[in-house]
Amino acid sequence: MHRARLCALRPRAVLRSTRWYSAAAAHPPPAACAGRPGHSTQAARQAFESLMVERPVFPIRQPICVLREPQEFYRELLRGIAQAQRRVCLSSLYLGSQETELVAALDQALARNPALEVHVLLDCLRGTRLDSAGASSATLLAPLVAAHGRDRVRVSLYHTPALSGVSKRAWPQRFNEAFGLQHIKAYVFDDSVIISGANLSRDYFTNRQDRYMRVSDRPFADYFAGLVDAVGRVSFGVAADGRGHRLAMARDVPDPSREPREFVREANAVLTQFLRRMEAMHPAGSVDALGEQVTVAIPTVQMRQLAITQDEHHMSEFFAAADRWAQRRPCRSVMASAYFNFSDHYKRAVLEGHGRWDLLVASPQANGFYAARGISQFIPDMYSIIERDFVREAGRRRSHAQGADVTVEEYARDGWTFHGKGIWCYLDQELPQLTMIGSPNYGYRSIYRDLEAQVTLIPGSDALRAAIHREAQDLRAYARPVDIAELRKRTRAAPLWLHGLRPLIQNKM
Template sequence: MLATITTDLDKIAPRFEVQSDQIEILRTPSEFYETLKDKISKAQSRIYLSTLYIGKTEHELISTIRTALQQNPNLHVSFLTDALRGTRETPAASSASLLAPLISEFGPDRVEIRMFHTPNLTGLRKKLVPKRINEGWGLQHMKLYGVDDEIIMSGANLSTDYFTNRQDRYHLFRSKELADYFSKIHNGVCDLSFKVSPGSSEAGYAMTWPASNQAPSPLASPSDFKKSASKHLSHLLTPSNSPPASSTPTATTVYPILSLVPLLSTSTELPALTNILQSLSREPLHPSSWTFTAGYFNMTPSFRRLLLNTHPASGTVLTAHPHANGFFGSKGVSGMLPDAYTHLAKMFLRRVRYEGLSDSVQLREWKKGRVDEEGGWTYHAKGLWVTFPSVSPSSSSPSTEPKSQEDPSLTVIGSSNYTKRSYELDLEANVIIATSDPALRKRLGEEVKWLGEYAKPVDEKEFEKPDRKVSMSVRLSMWIVRVLGGAL
């Protein structure tokens, strides 16, 4: 049954064959942080970190990188963050001002700092949209944490909450071929990004567009920037980037799938996911079981249709309770986001009922305390796990009886939130893991279970409670953002 999907994926994205013990699934924010620091401290040749932002007070992380650079003169470090998010606090402390001193200390040949700027927010629109919400028009959202011949794929950014009390997913791949591939992606976007260097201004840094970049500045000519970016990046996403096949087939394959729209006219994430979900609606993969999770509940209507059209034996959608939403209690417009996601969750359950799937599809909300109180956590995990129908020993036909004890054979992990932003505005990087290895399948099953430990089922009645009612102002704000070309 796995071949039903991988045969099609081979035509969409590069294929990397790995052994199951080359993949380690990390469980907690602190384990992610300690593993990342440990890998950095032992780095020999390269560190590349693609993230939305690095917290402006992450001095311990920067100190770990500084020590690694001091101990190994052959080490090169490259940072890629988002220009809007990484400079938002300027002239106060920001990601840019935190990182710039590393160049003063070790030189531009050993430390590179790049910040990607979306071509969708320029001119008058950029002047009018408040900094707090301007990320709704596009971001560098990839989370690639590469050190030598290993890479951590995650949805987590590099800041204190992601290291302590914001639950995400984290998969460590010990594969030189995979680390090399994502290094090319990282470097390719760096060649299309602003360069940060130390500066004498109050901000503490300078941001320039190097003449050596592979495109004109997105602020000077958005259309020409997109054309050049497409020529520079598109070849990196094709199956031709697959390394030579192993002489002995492995039980596990990894497919990098990316969404680099608006830079490319087409990307590989949405076609790959569409293919998977359509396959789940047909034999021999029907009826499968799946768990889908997104901390920010705003899947596109088309993705929702694909998900529900699978008519699963059992389907679970796991998302954050408003009290576990990173925007809960925020000031201004962003403080409306938890209510906006509540409204969208209610609409999802209404659609489930309309499709006659209430007995097989459930929505669960994750909550571990309140984010605005001591000990409260937020939820930021995203991805998909699929368990295929079991095959009866006495028959070659899949059993229609769902068996909850069976473990996933496929998962998707990465930065994508499966939203309009993910498919039209942001840069996203993910991988599909397809495996028949029992040990890895068991670990994927355990991952689903521990992520669901703090989740409870909710139904439509939950959203009729007074404290879950969504005001008209929130709905109006959602409409305004869409009219202006942005997305939640």
């Protein structure tokens, strides 16, 4: 088991190398990097200057803690709840219906501190899905509202406007989630926030590997609390009643399941106003006055169903900036996703670029749908089909000396599933000069259907760069490259109808 947490306080030895990371990296950074503490910071800020335009930019001066294991993530959640004095804001896809300990921690914190306020934002479709015992996220949280009042406990359930009218009545639970979800993962405790891709359920606390970083900075925490508040304003609220609970929209907000067009207009206005206010309050111009040891954090959101495409443009600018660098100097990037279903634009950016790309995804056995029942059991096969076609195209380009050097690696750890996502970018250095962390999987769903949020970090110290590098190495320690021969063999075993349904299914995954 790897060390659970690494706070970026000082450099430590780097873990064992992978294929392209030199053996010398098993020791502190070489003199070319360590002897010039501001070199990597200056180079990265210049290379990625375009990412700071028309986006809020936060200078982070406190150490950022890189968490390693699900158990540590859970302990940090409980610690944050216990120590919070003013606010707890939890944004997730859902809260597992068995997470009574987490709810009890919230209840105890509220009872202990009359000044504490709690806001939980979940997806409405997933948050009201009943398990075999008739429980759901909503039934678990409703007693908190009843015990402490809606002025102190706010439970918001966002409902996609893409599922309305006849479609909402026709599609059963589980399958209706294909239309769109609230997928933002951010956990705020007073002036700290944990950015992650993990949900609030037992497997994410035990054996489902994700990424997690704790950032302590009040303006940055205010941003995510404000984002949760803005989405919550256009979501159903959970109110307790004698029968358990009921859902109700605010009086001035249209019901997305009945008036989707009117809802989109209202939701767009609320979220756009919030984002513009954040840009005005935290302009990129302030970066020029920062010291070399300050980390730059750039949060972005993607809500295409609400006509908000900030992160989509941000990613395009990142690919362009990394490619500009790669045309002149070495550039290596690792891109991770729980599911191999990158959008066509992202695929082209990787395949046609000039740098080196290592793509890290879940193996079929590490996919959350592996061994599922019903039609869901074929989802890992569909991802393998998509992966096969990508690897085949990468091989064709390589044989013609076209485009980037691309390798696909699959995470496989006995008894574990993989849910990590993000990017690590190395600009001809031993340590990464940029990382992205958050909820997007960089697939069709992330761009076109779900509400997403991620953070781009440009580290200001070798200590943080080393911690972020070790995080990537920890994940890749359980991965191995996969080639076209293996993927062809694997996909031949998939049913023929699955190949035929790919055009219909791919943009919903």
